[in-house]
Amino acid sequence: QKEVEQDPGPLSVPEGAIVSLNCTYSNSAFQYFMWYRQYSRKGPELLMYTYSSGNKEDGRFTAQVDKSSKYISLFIRDSQPSDSATYLCAMSVPSGGSYIPTFGRGTSLIVHP
Amino acid sequence: NAGVTQTPKFRVLKTGQSMTLLCAQDMNHEYMYWYRQDPGMGLRLIHYSVGEGTTAKGEVPDGYNVSRLKKQNFLLGLESAAPSQTSVYFCASSYSRGESPSQPQHFGDGTRLSIL
Secondary structure (H helix, E strand, O other): OOEOOOOOOOOEEOOOEEEEEEEEOOOOOOOOOEEEEHHHHHOOOOEEEEEEEEEEEEEOOEEEEEOOEEEEEEEOOOOOHHHOEEEEEEOOOOOOEEOOOOOOOOOEEEEEO | OEEEEEOOHHHEEOOOEEEEEEEOOOOOOOOOEEEEEEOOOEEEEEEEEEOOOOEEEEOOOEEEEOOOOOOOEEEEEOOOHHHHOEEEEEEEEEEEEEEEEOOOEEEEEEEEEEEE
C-alpha cells in the first residue's frame, strides 16, 4: 500500500460546479500538505501549501486537512475549463525528519463548458 | 527569473546509447531532485541532492547516475539507455537557507525521453 492514495479519475464536471479532490495517507508524521496543478506537457506548479490541520482558502481554492482521519481535500468553487489539469497532492514531515515529499498519483480533472 | 530550466526538452535515443539531462535553477536552492513520471505511476523519485557535492538514491535509482558539482546544476545521466527508461523526466528544487527544509518544490517543465 502506498503512503499516499489518490484516485486517478478522470473526474469530469460541468463549468461552474464545485469540485472536490481528495487524498488519503497512512503516515501520521506528515504535517506539511501541498496541492500541485499540472497542465498537459508542463511541470507541476504549487497551488496550495498548508501546515497541520484546518482549512486554507485562496480565491476559488480551499485546501482542507483532517489529520484525525488522515484525509486531505482540495475544493474548487465555480470551476472553469481552464481548471482542467491533473492535480497532485503531496505531503512531508517537518524539518528533522524526511524532507522528501511523498506524492499521490494525481487526479485528472476535466471541466467542460 | 527563470526558476528551474531543463535541457533538452525532448530527445529520442536508441537502446544502449548514453545521454545527460541538465537541470539548472537560479533560486539559490539547496535541494534538487530528479523524478520520472509515467502514466498511472505518478512522480517517482530517482535521485536527489541536499547540497553541492552530495547525491542520494531515491525510489527508482537503477540505471541512472547523477552529479551536483555546482549548486545551481543537477545532472542526470543514463549510461546505457533501455526502452523501460522511456518517460518524462522532471527536475525540482527547494529550500533556501532560513526556510524550512519542508518547503514546497519548484519544478521544471520536463524532458520527454523516448528510447527505441
